[in-house]
Amino acid sequence: MPVLGLGVWQLASGRETEQAVEWALDAGYRLIDTASLYRNEASVGAALKRSDVPREQVFVTTKLMPTHPSAARELAKSLKRLELDYVDLYLIHWPVPLVSARYWRQLESLRAQGLARAIGVSNYGRDHLQAMARSGAATPAVDQVQFSPFRFRRRLLDYCLEHGIVFEAYSPLERGRAVSDPTVVQVAERIERSPAQVLLRWAIQHQAVVIPKSSREDRIRSNARVFDFELGDDDMRQLDRLDRTNGTASARGG
Numbered sequence: 001m002p003v004l005g006l007g008v009w010q011l012a013s014g015r016e017t018e019q020a021v022e023w024a025l026d027a028g029y030r031l032i033d034t035a036s037l038y039r040n041e042a043s044v045g046a047a048l049k050r051s052d053v054p055r056e057q058v059f060v061t062t063k064l065m066p067t068h069p070s071a072a073r074e075l076a077k078s079l080k081r082l083e084l085d086y087v088d089l090y091l092i093h094w095p096v097p098l099v100s101a102r103y104w105r106q107l108e109s110l111r112a113q114g115l116a117r118a119i120g121v122s123n124y125g126r127d128h129l130q131a132m133a134r135s136g137a138a139t140p141a142v143d144q145v146q147f148s149p150f151r152f153r154r155r156l157l158d159y160c161l162e163h164g165i166v167f168e169a170y171s172p173l174e175r176g177r178a179v180s181d182p183t184v185v186q187v188a189e190r191i192e193r194s195p196a197q198v199l200l201r202w203a204i205q206h207q208a209v210v211i212p213k214s215s216r217e218d219r220i221r222s223n224a225r226v227f228d229f230e231l232g233d234d235d236m237r238q239l240d241r242l243d244r245t246n247g248t249a250s251a252r253g254g
């Protein structure tokens with residue numbers, strides 16, 4: 001799974017999403033994160049189809065809204081909109097008490113059929129993951145959760161890394177708010193990088209996959225330039241200390 005992807009929540013379907021995906025593929029992104037909830041799967045599919053990048057080189061994630069009875073029907077609709085035969089990753093968008101286990105069995109069957117190469121969860125805390133493990137369910141490949149220096153979910157991160165679950169960070173820029181934080185700006189100025197690059201690099205150095213969203217070509221390109229520098233231990237520690245959650249945050253948006 002690529003370490004960097006483009007998130008497309010809140011990109012309008014049509015030109016805005018298509019362009020963002022085109023710019024991202026051109027800038028070297030090989031992961032696109034969408035969801036049926038975002039209502040832009042068809043635009044992601046159109047951009048992928050037009051691209052010169054072969055399908056098998058792009059990691060496409062979409063998500064099941066756990067409000068419909070049949071995951072099979074929902075994935076079939078997503079695949080149709082995306083104009084794809086399979087997705088690389090299918091996530092349960094958020095946990096729903098009591099019914100999540102049923103969805104998970106459905107996702108296991110979709111994976112067995114090759115319609116989803118991998119299956120995972122989103123917005124699951126450690127308790128949810130532990131309950132899944134106790135029930136004997138297959139370990140999810142990925143847990144996608146909100147993660148940034150301000151929501152440094154250490155215990156969940158450690159649990160995922162220990163159990164071989166890829167930890168995927170959504171809203172890694174805190175929906176744009178974190179780029180103006182004085183500590184982040186100070187680190188960025190010192191190492192001559194953008195605040196967004198610092199935030200993405202911080203998450204990557206904690207072994208997270210990051211999926212920043214932008215509608216702007218310049219930002220899509222600059223957000224991808226995070227593999228030619230490293231944050232030193234002091235900078236990492238300074239950013240770690242921005243945590244406002246005592247390691248236990250939980251929140252959900254898109």
Ligand SMILES: NC(=O)c1ccc[n+]([C@@H]2O[C@H](COP(=O)([O-])OP(=O)(O)OC[C@H]3O[C@@H](n4cnc5c(N)ncnc54)[C@H](OP(=O)(O)O)[C@@H]3O)[C@@H](O)[C@H]2O)c1
Nearest residue numbers: 007008009170171172173174175176196212213214215254
């Ligand atoms: N599983 C879930 O429940 C869930 C929830 C939320 C998000 N997600 C996924 O995670 C992705 C990313 O999260 P997000 O969209 O919430 O927030 P984000 O990536 O943390 O931040 C996006 C915001 O930051 C701005 N931005 C991007 N690059 C910037 C830069 N270099 N400098 C300054 N501002 C910049 C964007 O504005 P412009 O567009 O104007 O550049 C946008 O307003 C989503 O798109 C979605 O795929 C998943």
